[in-house]
Amino acid sequence: MTENVLLIDDEQDFLDIMSERMAARGFEVSTSMSAEDALGMIKKGAYDAIILDLQMPGMDGIEALKAIKEIQPEAQIILLTGHASVEKGVEAIKLGATDFIEKPADLESLTRKIKNAHAEKIMIVEKKEKEAVLDALKRFGM
Amino acid sequence: MENNQGRVAEAGTRFFGRISATVSHEIKNGLAVINENAGLLKDLILMAEQGRPLDPARIQRIADKVLERVDKADHVVRNLNQFAHKVDDPIATVDLSESLNLMVELTGRLASNRGKTIRVAAPASPVQITTDPFALLNLCWCAMETAMDAAPEAPEITVDINTLSNTVEVRMGAVEDFDLVSGKFSEETEKLLLSYLRAEFVQDVPGKAIALVLPEKWSPA
Structure with missing residues (x-):
């Protein structure tokens, strides 16, 4: 199954090379250089995983994380951080990020995290669909 | 006075930490790009082993990108090294334009996070002052950060150096929020x-600017 991934980072060089390497591994990759543009893309379509740089000009990663979660509560967000400390990562997890990875990232490890995030999203969506069906059955007294 | 110097040193430690954090972030970004280029080379070698020919022009572009990022990282580290050496002498004669430009380069990411750039206008002739070089940088950064935060609409903060009688003025515009x-x-x-x-x-409200007026010759009290 092809995972649909959105990569958000203000470094064009990083976006270019990451998207090429991820595409070679079978991912369908979209990119955005700003959180503001990415929010527009997320409103238009769903992604299996969103890879988000923590520190960007304009809206930073934590603000972007909150905004994405408002648009798509089931979004699976993996934070990519240049911070060597884990505090920001912990804060991000508390705010609903699925995982975080420190730059420079190991692509194989990132790939595993994306696949885990995708599996998690499928479970959340299936659970929601099951709840909706049960709710409908209850409403019809069944 | 000793207590005052202790508080200046404490403020200096916080300043040193802030600058080191932003610069190390910049270095990590560069390392991430170099790391991905090395990874791409490995991918290409793997593909070559499976029969796909290596494209020399593609390899050349990857090598160029790595060299470009190494050069950029070297510049960042050189700036950090210069910054670290500012604590070597508690009093020294410094070129003001050079000190301000060093601060601008070190804090480029902090400025760009605010959507701003800072430009130091070159003075007609070099302006040198005798001061505490590290405390000077700390004070200049406080003023630059204030100017950026107080100029929400301006994408660029300009810094001018003017020589006055026994003092030197470092003037920053275009400031709007004087509160x-x-x-x-x-x-x-x-x-x-x-x-x-x-x-x-100094606050120049009609001129939409703030300024630091520094003594040409300073000595510790």
């Missing part, structure tokens, strides 16, 4: 640094 400026420069760190360097802080 924010007043608040910031009544904070403890700013007041402490101004007092320690015997500098003055």
Whole structure:
């Protein structure tokens, strides 16, 4: 199954090379250089995983994380951080990020995290669909 | 006075930490690009082993990108090294334009996070002052940060150096929110640094600018 991934980072060089390497591994990759543009893309379509740089000009990663979660509560967000400390990562997890990875990232490890995030999203969506069906059955007294 | 110097040193430690954090972030970004290029080379070698021919032009572009990022990282580290050596002498004669430009380069990411750039206009002739080089950088950064926060609409902050009688003025525009400026420069760190360097802080509301007036020759009290 092809995972649909959105990569958000203000470094064009990083976006270019990451998207090429991820595409070679079978991912369908979209990119955005700003959180503001990415929010527009997320409103238009769903992604299996969103890879988000923590520190960007304009809206930073934590603000972007909150905004994405408002648009798509089931979004699976993996934070990519240049911070060597884990505090920001912990804060991000508390705010609903699925995982975080420190730059420079190991692509194989990132790939595993994306696949885990995708599996998690499928479970959340299936659970929601099951709840909706049960709710409908209850409403019809069944 | 000893207690005052202790507080200046404490403010300096916080400043050193802030600059080191932003610069190390910049270095990590560069390393991430170099790391991905190395990974791409491995991918290409793997593909070549499976029969796909290596494209020399593609390899050349990857090598160029790595060299470009190494060069950029080297520049960042050189700036950090210069910054670290500012604590070597508690008093020294410094080129003001060079010091301001060093601060601008070190804090480029902090400025760009605010959607801003800072430009130091080259003075007609070199302006040198005798001061505490590290405390000077700390005070200049306080003023630059204040100017950026107090100029929400301006994408660029300009810094001019003017020589006055026995003093030198470092002027920053185009500032709009003078309430924010007043608040910031009544904070403890700013007041402490101004007092320690015997500098003055000036608000030019009609001229939409703030300025630091620094003595040409400073010596510790």
